[in-house]
Amino acid sequence: MLAALLLVALLCPGARAQVADSGPPLEGEAYTAAEAAYKAFGQGDYEASAASAAEAVALRPDLLRLHLLLIDSLVAAGDLIRADLATKAASAAFTGNRDLEGRQASIRQRLAQRPASEGYKALEKGDAKAAVQAARSAVDYVPDSMSYRLLLLNAQLADNNLPGALATATEAIALDRANYVPLVWRGYINQRLGKRADAVSDFNAALAIPGLTATQQKNIRLISADAAMASGDFNAAIELLGSYSRTDPKVITRLTDAEGASQRRGVLRNNGNMPPPVQECSTTTSGVNCELEAPAVLSILTPVASPEEKAARETFEAKERAYRAERDKDYKSAIVEARKAVQLEPEVAASRLLLVNILMSAGRPAEAEVEATKAIDAGHSNAEIHAQRGYARAKLRNFRGTMSDWETALKRGLPPAQAHNVRLSLADAALASNEPMRAFARAPEIGREL
Numbered sequence: 001m002l003a004a005l006l007l008v009a010l011l012c013p014g015a016r017a018q019v020a021d022s023g024p025p026l027e028g029e030a031y032t033a034a035e036a037a038y039k040a041f042g043q044g045d046y047e048a049s050a051a052s053a054a055e056a057v058a059l060r061p062d063l064l065r066l067h068l069l070l071i072d073s074l075v076a077a078g079d080l081i082r083a084d085l086a087t088k089a090a091s092a093a094f095t096g097n098r099d100l101e102g103r104q105a106s107i108r109q110r111l112a113q114r115p116a117s118e119g120y121k122a123l124e125k126g127d128a129k130a131a132v133q134a135a136r137s138a139v140d141y142v143p144d145s146m147s148y149r150l151l152l153l154n155a156q157l158a159d160n161n162l163p164g165a166l167a168t169a170t171e172a173i174a175l176d177r178a179n180y181v182p183l184v185w186r187g188y189i190n191q192r193l194g195k196r197a198d199a200v201s202d203f204n205a206a207l208a209i210p211g212l213t214a215t216q217q218k219n220i221r222l223i224s225a226d227a228a229m230a231s232g233d234f235n236a237a238i239e240l241l242g243s244y245s246r247t248d249p250k251v252i253t254r255l256t257d258a259e260g261a262s263q264r265r266g267v268l269r270n271n272g273n274m275p276p277p278v279q280e281c282s283t284t285t286s287g288v289n290c291e292l293e294a295p296a297v298l299s300i301l302t303p304v305a306s307p308e309e310k311a312a313r314e315t316f317e318a319k320e321r322a323y324r325a326e327r328d329k330d331y332k333s334a335i336v337e338a339r340k341a342v343q344l345e346p347e348v349a350a351s352r353l354l355l356v357n358i359l360m361s362a363g364r365p366a367e368a369e370v371e372a373t374k375a376i377d378a379g380h381s382n383a384e385i386h387a388q389r390g391y392a393r394a395k396l397r398n399f400r401g402t403m404s405d406w407e408t409a410l411k412r413g414l415p416p417a418q419a420h421n422v423r424l425s426l427a428d429a430a431l432a433s434n435e436p437m438r439a440f441a442r443a444p445e446i447g448r449e450l
Helices: 002-011 028-042 046-059 064-076 080-093 098-125 128-141 146-158 162-175 180-192 196-207 214-230 234-241 249-262 307-327 331-344 349-361 365-377 383-395 399-412 416-432 436-449
Strands: 266-268 278-284 287-293 301-303
Touching: 028 046, 028 064, 046 064, 064 080, 064 098, 080 098, 098 128, 098 146, 128 146, 146 162, 146 180, 146 278, 146 287, 162 180, 180 196, 180 214, 180 287, 196 214, 214 234, 214 249, 214 287, 234 249, 249 266, 249 301, 307 331, 307 349, 331 349, 349 365, 349 383, 365 383, 383 399, 383 416, 399 416
Parallel strands: none
Antiparallel strands: 266 301, 278 287
C-alpha cells in the first residue's frame, strides 16, 4: 500500500515527472513495472529502474510520465545515448512538450561535451580532419551552441576547407547577430577567398554592432587593417588605425608598414596573405564566451632600393655570373654577363677589363682588342687594359701595336709580377719584329728583377 502511494506521488501532480496525462488510469502490469522502476530508482539501482520503466512505457506508451521516468532513469544510469533516443521517441509522440525539450537539451549538452573536448585536443595535435569530425558531432548535438560552431569553423580552417568554414561562419552569424566573432571570421575567410568587397562588408558590420568594448573595436580594426594590407589597400589600413596611439606595438607596426607602402618607400612581403585572428574562449556563468584578438606581427615592409643601389646590385650579380661561367669554361655565358656589367657601369675600368679577359680566355683576341680599344678611347681604361690589348694584338701578329700598348702599361704602372711578365713579352716582341734596341732597352730592368 505504501509503495503504491509513493508511486502515485511520483507519477501524479506534484512530482518531478508529472504532467497531466489523458487516457485510462495506470493499472495492471504497467502499474507493477512502474512501481518497480520507482523502487529501483529510490534505491539507486538506476539500470534496473530503466529496465522496468522501459517495460512500463512499452505497455502504456500513451503516458508521458512513464517516458519521463525512463529518461530520468537512463540519465541517472549514465546512459546518455539511450536517454537521447528515448527523448526522441517521446518527442515524436508528445510534440512541443517543455519537459521533454528541457531534458533533451540537457542530455545533448552533456553528449556534446566529449566530442567537443576531442575536437580541441585534435586541433592541438594538428589533426585537422579528426577535429572537424569531432566538432561536427558536437554541433549536431547542440546546434545552437556558438562555441561548438566556432570550434568547427577553426577545425575547417585548419583543414584548409575555406568554403566549409564560410558556410559555418554564416550559420553562426544567423545564430547570434549581436556576436561580432563569427562576422569577423567570415570577413577573414572572404579575404582569403579573394572576396574583398564581402570581407569589407563583414568587418564594417562587426564594427557597427552596438555595445562593443573599446578593446573589441580595436581588435576588429586591427584585423580589418591586416586584410586591407593583404589587398594592397594601404590607405584603408591607415584610416582604420590612424586614431590610435602610435605607442601601441600592434598599431605602430601595422601603421608604419601601411604608411611606408602607401608612400612607396617599400613593399610588403605578405604575398597577399593576412595573419589569422587569435580566438580565445573562456567559461563563464552564462556559458562559453569567445573573443578574437589581432595577432602580434613583425614589420613586413622591405625598403625599395634606389636606382643606384639597384644598378650596383645588378652589376655585382652579373659579374658573379660571369666569373662562375668562366670557371666552368662556359665562355658564351660568361661573355654575355660581362657585357651586361659593362652596359650597367661603362665608366668602370674593372668591368671592361673583365670582358677583355674573358674574350681572351675564350680565344677571341680580335673581339678583345675591339673592347679594349673602346675602353681606351672612352677614357675608361687602366694599365691592365693596355696590357691585355697588347696580348690581344700579339695574337693578331700586330707587334708594333703590341709593343706600344705594353710600354704604355708599364708607364702607367702594373703590379710587379705582371710588369715582369710584360717586360719579357715586350723584349720577345721587339726581337720578333727586328727591333733589338727596344729589347735591349728593357734588359737592365729585367736583369734587376731576376
